[in-house]
Amino acid sequence: MNNCDDIRSRIAFYLDDELRGSDLTRFEAHLDECNSCRRAVSGERRFIESVRASRPLYPAPPALRAETERILNGAPPPYAAPPELRARIARSLWNDAPFSLKGRRALALAAAAAIIVVLAGLWYSARRPVGDPLKRPSEFAMMAVNTHLRHLRGQLPFEITSDSPDDISRWFAGKVSFSLVLPNYQQSSGQEQLYQIEGARLVAFKNDYAAYIAYQMRGRPITLVVTSDRAATPSGGEAIVSRGLTFHYHTIDGLKVIAWSDRGLTYALVSDLEERGQQSCVVCHAGTKDRDFIEDLKPRSDTQ
Ligand SMILES: [Zn+2]
Known part of the structure; x- marks a missing residue:
């Protein structure tokens, strides 16, 4: 230099x-x-x-400051940096910095490091599945979310591209160990097109294949993954009983997941739709009589 x-x-x-x-x-x-x-x-x-x-253009409003302080003060102690890490950060701040940093700058850096450690802890605790193991989403629900995200990233090209439920059902015949017949309410009822099927493919789950069907509703992607109920049991989340079926709702990475079993098959629907994502149910329940069913799955204001 x-x-x-x-x-x-x-x-x-x-x-x-x-x-x-x-x-x-x-x-x-x-x-x-x-x-x-x-x-x-x-x-x-x-x-x-x-x-x-x-002057600063946008000073933080008092409510935001108070909330930030509350979060920082309330950070659970297990996520504070362990003493060895603190000592190492302190050593590197005092020894490695040019001109052996002292005073305000070192304090500012130490404070920044402490905030990063706290934020990392909050991030970690937010990312962890809910502490109660009974509330944790099933492996199948997690796989469905992963499938949804991989498709959005372009990592899961369709093996069949078609907007026909009949074509898709035929394509799966003999490829999966269960019988899958996608309903075709829209065609039979002649009602407005609420959604489109985009395509489908096999996805691996456990030692078998599950069926993945991709839909679009008003430009928003919906994923349906189906397997046999021997391979997957929905569990955890918020359980809602409707028409004799138990639906398990989860929010995973901001996506709404509904998982349930019915007549030998286990299903998971993934979407970014409102509330519990119950509107994604129209991919199989578009008939007028099913509208009530979808309404039933809406969160009521007293349960929100
Ligand atoms: Zn010079």
Whole structure:
């Protein structure tokens, strides 16, 4: 590093009044003899002063500040950094930083590191499945979400592209170990097209294949995954009984998942639709009589 580069890397420290002793003497001696570094320092100083002169445009409202403090104060102790990690962060802050950082800057860095550790803890605890193992989504529901996301990322091309439920049902015959017949309410009722089938493919689950069918409703993707009820048992989440069936609702990574078993098959519907995602049920229940059924699955205001 030549002398000018070395000086430029210390301008921020100089302007923060954090250079001391021989570091400060050497810095100022260089400015006396180098026009270009002197200009760099005064340019940087003008910039900092203009920033300081302007008030923050959007101060955080008191409610947001209070909420942030509440979250930070309420972070559960198990997610605080263990003592060895704290010691290592402290050592690296004090030893490795240029000009052996001291004072305000080191404190600011330590505070930033502490906040990162707390946020990482919050992120980790938010990502963990619900603590109660009985509420945890089934492996099948997780697989359905994974299938949905992989398809959105373009990692699961269709093996059959068709908007016909009959074509799709025929394609699965002999490929899966269960019988799957997709209903065709729309065609038979002649009602408005509520959704389109896009295509389908096999997806692996346990040691067998499950059927994956992709739908679109008003431009939003809906995933239906079906397997035999010997391979998957829906469980956990919020259980709602309707018409003798038990539906398990989950929100996983922001997606709504409904899983249930009926007549030998286990189903999972994944969507980003509103409420519990119950509108995704129309892919099989588009008939007028089924509208009540979908209404039944809506969260009631007293259960929300
Ligand atoms: Zn210079």
